[in-house]
Amino acid sequence: MIPFRFLHAADLHLDSRFAGLAHLPAAVRSYLRESTFAALGRLICLAIKENVDFVVISGDIYDVSDASLQGQLRFQEALKELGEQGIPVFLIHGNHDPLDGPRLVAEMPEHVTVFGGDAPGYATAHRRRDGQEVAIVSGISYPTAKVTANTAVTFSRKPGSELFHIALLHGNVDGDLQHETYSPCSRKDLIGQGFDYWALGHIHKRSILYEKPYIVYPGNIQGRSVKETGPKGCYVVDVRENGEAALQFHELDIVRWQVTELSIDGMEHEAQWVEAVERRIEDIREADPHLMTVVRFRLTGRGNVHRLLAEKGAAADLLSELQRREALRAERKEYPGLVWTEGFAVESGLAVDRSRxxxxxxxxxxxxxxxxxxxxxxxxxxxxxxxxxxxxxxxxxxxxxxxxxxxxxxxxxxxxxxxxxxxxxxxSGLEGAGEAEGGFRDKPDGGRYDED
Structure with missing residues (x-):
């Protein structure tokens, strides 16, 4: 088998609207809105830098079916840049950007293959430096937004071909409860179809479900809420002469979301808690100085300071002050290292003698x-x-x-x-107990930042 390299990405969600951002300062909101495009730009630079032979994108290029004009033009610009470098692209559409969604009427460049929605199609991928055939890429797009049939079982290897086979599928494998059960299937379904690599999309959490064959979710390229924490990006895959694949994850995000736990155990005074929060923020800033971070604090444990959080509104007061400070950074365009506190989830309680x-x-x-x-x-x-x-x-x-x-x-x-x-x-009869905010909030005013 001829060795080659490709890039696997999915769930670009270009021009994500980050629903519920109206309360944010304009500078912060603008940077968040630009983040999916910035991640796309980093993807293009990575493909060129890593000298990949081709790129596969497994659905949800846009965030909504009626994709914005800006989103479409920016994606076309990215495709053009790849074409100028001689890098082909193979892609499918998912539930957020189905084929029947209203979009610009424009033919795709010759180096871009878009698979249809009737049945899995085939295309041949070549190695860039010598034009030799190296892989068969197969895929199927969503004709409409809701595909509830198991489309995985309709895939099959191209008859007579011994090349490496890659399948592009946007679907829910093994019933992930955090996402809609579109194009549902099982790992067993995928393993039995004879493909060498399943390039999946739809689930935003990066995971390798299986290795022989590889069944891979790269996750989305840019997190969009505290439900999408941690590094986001894509995989660069090297296929060796013996047909084995080696995967390398590359970060693409410029805004990273996280939930961090802070215990109030033993805290007696408000100043102790404020100092602990501020110290944690600086730790986050130091850990990722090249990123903007959006953090939600989970306040846990038991201590006398809980009464201030639950009854006196200290959490809301500190939140306003922390956001004011970071808004000033944003106005100065100091986005790398900016740490935006999204909210406090008060899950703490008053001090008790548990052993008693x-x-x-x-x-x-x-x-x-x-x-x-x-x-x-x-x-x-x-x-x-x-x-x-x-x-x-x-x-x-x-x-x-x-x-x-x-x-x-x-x-x-x-x-x-x-x-x-x-x-x-x-x-336990503790006075004031139970008045704290309970559970997670998606943002301080009770709304949501985004939905998949």
């Missing part, structure tokens, strides 16, 4: 002992018994039963911990 409560002959004491039993070493069976008993009424509903069957052990532990903490708050 564990010894109490009371409902609360019994509940805490039960929770500790579920968290102890070798307690998998106890955890299952506790959770199964608690959710038994829900299991009577078929859809809920399907969803609950996919909950991980760690998530179940989180439920147990949360129930124990809520029990302490509600049953």
């Amino acid at each position: 409560l564990l010894q109490e002959d009371s409902f609360l004491g019994e509940m805490l002992r039960l929770a500790e039993k579920g968290e102890g070493e070798g307690s998998r069976e106890e955890l299952e018994d506790i959770i199964s008993s608690a959710i038994a009424p829900l299991m009577e509903n078929r859809e809920l039963r399907r969803l609950l069957s996919q909950v991980s052990e760690e998530e179940k532990l989180d439920w147990l911990r949360g129930a124990a903490e809520l029990g302490i708050t509600l049953l």
Whole structure:
């Protein structure tokens, strides 16, 4: 087999509208709106720098079916730049940018292959430096926004070809609950189709589901909310003479989202908490000085400072001040190193003597002992018994039963911990308990930044 290199990207979501940004300062909002285009620019530079033979894009190039004119023109400009470097592009459309969406009527350049929506098509990829055939690329686009059939089983290798086979699919493998179940399929479906590499799109979390053959989600190229944390980018794939593939992830994002936990354990005064928050922000700034970071704080633990957070509005006051400081940086165009605090999720409580409560002959004491039993070493069976008993009424509903069957052990532990903490708050008789903000908020005014 002739060795070659290609770039696999997906979910560009160009010109993402970042719904709910109206409250942000104009300079911050503008930088966020530009971030998907900046990530695309970095993708093009990477393809050229890495001297790839071709690029594959597995759907959701645009954020909405009626893609903005700016988004379309910027993408055409990117394709032109790749064409000038002799780099072909193979792409499909997904649920956000289906084929029937209104767009500019313009023919794609010769170096760009767009697969149709009727059945998986075939195209031959060549090595740039000598024009030798190196791979068969197959793909299918979404004709409309909602494709609920298992399109993976319609793929097949090109008859008679021994070349490396790459399949482009925009779909939900093994029922990821965080995304719509469009083009649903299983790993077993993909493994059985005879392809060497499944270039997937739709799930925004980077993951390699399988290695022989490779089944790969590169994730999106730019995070767009606190639901999309961590580095975002694409894979550069080297296919060797023996047909084995080696993957290298490359970061493309210029704005990174994160959720960070800050415990108030032992904090007695507001100044201690403010200092801890400010120190954490500077740590984030120092860790990623080349990025703008958007951070949400999860305030956990127990301490007397909780009363200020829950009753006195200290969290809201500090949030306003932190955002004011970073807005000044944005006005000076100091985006690299800017740390925008998106909000505080107050999940903390007042200080209690947990060891004393564990010894109490009371409902609360019994509940805490039960929770500790579920968290102890070798307690998998106890955890299952506790959770199964608690959710038994829900299991009577078929859809809920399907969803609950996919909950991980760690998530179940989180439920147990949360129930124990809520029990302490509600049953311990602490004055003011339960008045703190609970759970995550997508932004301070209660709206959402974005949806997939």
